[in-house]
Every structure is written in structure tokens, then in C-alpha cells.
Amino acid sequence: MIVMNKKREIGILKAMGATRNSIKRIFVIEGMMVGGVGTSLGFIFGVVACLLLKRYKFITLPGDVYYITTLPVRIEMSDCLLIVLAALAICFVATIYPASQASKVDPVEAIRYG
Numbered sequence: 001m002i003v004m005n006k007k008r009e010i011g012i013l014k015a016m017g018a019t020r021n022s023i024k025r026i027f028v029i030e031g032m033m034v035g036g037v038g039t040s041l042g043f044i045f046g047v048v049a050c051l052l053l054k055r056y057k058f059i060t061l062p063g064d065v066y067y068i069t070t071l072p073v074r075i076e077m078s079d080c081l082l083i084v085l086a087a088l089a090i091c092f093v094a095t096i097y098p099a100s101q102a103s104k105v106d107p108v109e110a111i112r113y114g
Helices: 007-015 019-055 075-102 107-113
Strands: none
Touching: 007 019, 007 107, 019 075
16 A cells, blocks of 8 residues: 555656666565554564463363363564564565566656656
8 A cells, every 4th residue: 555655656766777686675675664664563562461361360261171261372572483483574575566666666656656
């Protein structure tokens, strides 16, 4: 969406001499910043939710069906690190195609119709 909304600005940058690689780099960095903020917030909220669940046990399970009556919680840092790295890798892969499309924008057409 950012690429589609910024076509005019991309055209201006290219007209001023920006290379395809620099345009790609700009959009990959912007996508990774958005993904990093989302991943950080998700990690923080997830850990807080797990700590609250561990302390207050607000999710109960039917005792006649399960051997336990509350949902057990154990936070493993290795799992958290793996999830964060996987989320950032997915964000990186998801930015490659839009960044590539942004670098292919024709400056004249973008400024004229952007």
C-alpha cells in the first residue's frame, strides 16, 4: 500500500538520481521498521498475557474432561526468540516484492499521473 500511495515521491526520487537499489533499500527498511514495531509489540503483549495467565489463572478448563483445571503456562526464551526471528524473517520476505515494484516505477509516468 505504501508503494502505491508514494508513486509520485518515488518518481521524484528517481528523477533526482536515486538508483533502483536505493529505492529498494528504502522500502525494505521501512517495511522492516513496521514489522519490527509490530513484532516488538506482539512479543511484549504476549509475554504480559502469559505472565498474567500464570499468576491469575483466568482461563479455566472443565474438570470432568481434563486432568487439570487451569491452563498451564511456561515461557521459554528459546521459543520466544525463535518466534521473533521467524516473524522478522517473514516481514523481510514480505517487503521484497513491493520494494522491487517500487524500484521499477517510471519517473516520468509517476510524476505525470502520480
